[in-house]
Amino acid sequence: MSIVPPGAAGSSSAPAASGVGPLLRGWREQRRVSQLELALRAGSSARHISFVETGRSRPSEEMVLRLAEHLDVPVRERNALLLAAGYAPHYPETPLGDPSMDALREGVERLIQGYEPYPALVVDATYDVLAANRAIAMLLDGVPERLLVPPLNAMRLTLHPEGLAPRIRNLRAWRDHLLAQMDRQIALRRSEPLRALYEEVAAYPVPDTDPEPAGDDEPLGAVASFALPMRIEHEGRVLSFISSISTFNTPMDVTVAELAIETFLPADPATVKYLHALSS
Structure with missing residues (x-):
């Protein structure tokens, strides 16, 4: 049986309109990681993580990706985080039928x-x-x-x-x-x-x-x-x-x-x- 293209059923339900801060906080809490622990993993500070989560600080694109990596956020959801932070998606979604x-x-x-x-x-x-x-x-x-x-x-x-x-x-x-x-x-x-x-x-x-x-x-x-x-x-x-x-x-x-x-x-x-x- 040949591979057939997947549908869009795996699409993220994360609302970009809520801003990246609450989304990152949700992933951190789900992974049961403290702000301090996440800061240490990502080479940041607990104060900066707190500011990002409350919307007082806008993280760079690099920081969003770094936090997502240390929180083991799925690739599709990393794109959602970037969109919520005002950046373009980083990961393409190429159809399986594409020549590439x-x-x-x-x-x-x-x-x-x-x-x-x-x-x-x-x-x-x-x-x-x-x-x-x-x-x-x-x-x-x-x-x-x-x-x-x-x-x-x-x-x-x-x-x-x-x-x-x-x-x-x-x-x-x-x-x-x-x-x-x-x-x-x-x-x-x-x-x-x-x-x-x-x-x-x-x-x-x-x-x-x-x-x-x-x-x-x-x-x-x-x-x-x-x-x-x-x-x-x-x-x-x-x-x-x-x-x-x-x-x-x-x-x-x-x-x-x-x-x-x-x-x-x-x-x-x-x-x-x-x-x-x-x-x-």
Whole structure:
């Protein structure tokens, strides 16, 4: 599956009209950093940080970027801080379909294809699927067409009662893991679209108990002891996967900053054997 351009769902909700001071104070408080600690990190003074936050002093463009870096503010939100301070955005937001992104796009596609026969996909800041390999398509066998209409959303496909949820044997634990992951992302990004997605999928009905294991004559993957696996049924077999998410180091573009590559590593020998048998 080729990479498709992401939508604008990751857009910042930070109001530039409120001024940069309150926005910086909000990020500092969210990160639980004192004015003195932030000043020491940024090579400034607590007095100057206080003046910036109260609007008594207008920070330079360099200072805004320096404070944002030490507060681990996402790239998209750094642009919002600059706008609120009266400066132009520093980080571009280049569409994935732009020719300048060819090397990145082709490299990511080769990466997830090379991961076959194990599942891998690429998502944006709101978990819309931008690319996926054939092993992901295999897991989606049987999902209703209406849930597969682009843009596909990984969280919606996984937790929807007509999606993968009925086939996930440890649904309650896996659902808790995914919701906690989204909650951390909301705290980091302050994304209203992501919060709306969280509220949607958190409201999906959940069974009182997880599905019973498959019959005794249907082999089950052993439960991994080193990390929480996703145990999902496929054609009468239960496959076990450990999920890993990778992002780009020091991104200088909003689009690149919000890309994530999720790979699913088989958690037991039976899953490895089954996937290799399918691929051959």
